[in-house]
Amino acid sequence: MKPWTFSRKVSASIALTALAVTAVVSGFVYITFKHWTDSQETRLLDAKLRQFELRVGEVEFLPSLLQPGLGKGSGAAAFLKPDFSVFAPELDKGQVLQMLDARGRVLAEAGEGEPAPGSDVYSAEKELSLPVYGLVRLQLTDSGQSRSATAEKEVGRLLLLGLLLAAGMAVLAGGIVSRSALKPIRSMIGEVRSIGTNSLSRRLHVPAAQDELQQLGETFNGFLHKLEVSFDQQRRFIADASHELKTPLAIIEGHTHMIQRWGRQSPEVLDESLAFMMDETRRMKELISQLLLLAEAEAEALAPEGGEEACNLKSVLNELLPQTVHVNPGVRLDYDGGSGEQALPIRMPGSACYQVLRNIVENALKYTPEGGAVTIGHSRSDDGKVILSVADTGIGISAEQLPHIFERFYRTEASRNRSQGGSGLGLAIAKAIMERYGGSIAIDSTPGQGTTVTLTFAGA
Secondary structure, three states, X not given: OOOOOHHHHHHHHHHHHHHHHHHHHHHHHHHHHHXXXXXXXXXXXXXXXXXXXXXXXXXXXXXXXXXXXXXXXOHHHHHEOOOOHHHHHHOOOOXXXXXXXOOOOEEEEEOOOOOOOOOOOEEEEEEEXXXXXXXXXXXXXXXXXXXXXXXXXXXXXXXXXXXHHHHHHHHHHHHHHHHHHHHXXXXXXXXXXXXXXXXXXXXXXXXOOOOHHHHHHHHHHHHHHHHHHHHHHHHHHHHHHHHHHHHHHHHHHHHHHHHHHHHOOOHHHHHHHHHHHHHHHHHHHHHHHHHHHHHHHHOOOXXXXXXXXXXXXXXXXXXXXXXXXXXXXXXXXXXXXXXOOOOOEEOXXXXXXHHHHHHHHHHHHHOOOOOOEEEEEEEEOOOOOEEEEEEEOOOOOOOOOHHHOOOOOOOOHXXXXXXXXXXXXXHHHHHHHHHHOOOEEEEEEEOOOXXXXXXXXXXX
């Protein structure tokens, strides 16, 4: 059995919808026609019976009523048998004209007709007073074999046949429409299946029409772009992390061999190698810690119980700045604590804010020559955001390097040495933390004149 695919579901939905509409329209037409024919049949019977009533009541018809014979009435009517044979030629097939007394006995009858199974019977009645018979009823019935009744049945059969034809056409139309409508989707499926991890640069063909298929194609192309960027960043991250870890491991391995060869005979070699190994181990530990911190910062932020965490920016600065004086004692650090407000609440945990400020302030101090200055200032914008700027008079960053400074493991040419340049993760961590808590970071720099870092925090 073939699977119940989406195209089959679309075809079935279209066919069932078309069939339902056709059935409703056919039912409405049939019911309307039946109601009209019923009313027409009743009116025609009423009009014909009225003519018979007038003729029966005329004096000329009296001999037909008083013909001797064994009648079914009582009294004088028992010896008289009315004759309605004169009306027989005027009755349609299936129509019967009867005269009944007050007790419902048939005194006279003309015409033949047996009700057909499942057919409707129409009737009309009139009361009149006749000599000898007194009050009688004239009754005209149609057993459903008249021309109007036959036409009604014929219309019903035609509508049923039309419904069956419509069902077949609906199934066929549903298949054609679904195939035509889903053809671009099938084309997209084929293109998507041909895209692999080594061909993420390919894009789907987007239809020119401004419709949902175009939106689907553009959305998937956007997803492919994000996926390609993510894969490229992942590859670069793995390559850079491997390179950063390979260097200290190579140094540790080299000094391990030195200890094996000369360490036992030379205490100086042993002490020197152990010092290098300790130093490189510390670097590896710091690098791994920063990688974990970056992964945590880039993870989706979860709102803590009781609302979002907040901290006082001034308090964090007052805690951080006394600990940074040893980074570069020859550089002047200017921060007056701000003026006006006593507190600057921001929507960010204190530990995360401390990590961001530490990376930015220490970078400013590292890359500012002795005699220079680092100035810290903050303000509040009209929309409630808190803006902090860290400006230095250091070496600056070139325009070519500026777009890449937030990339992982990226170091400017002036910071390539391991003693000063760090791991190249500080600004990437700062950017990830700021964006996680609804903030932003921007850097403006001029080589030889200095750099200004602007941090925009979401107000609490």
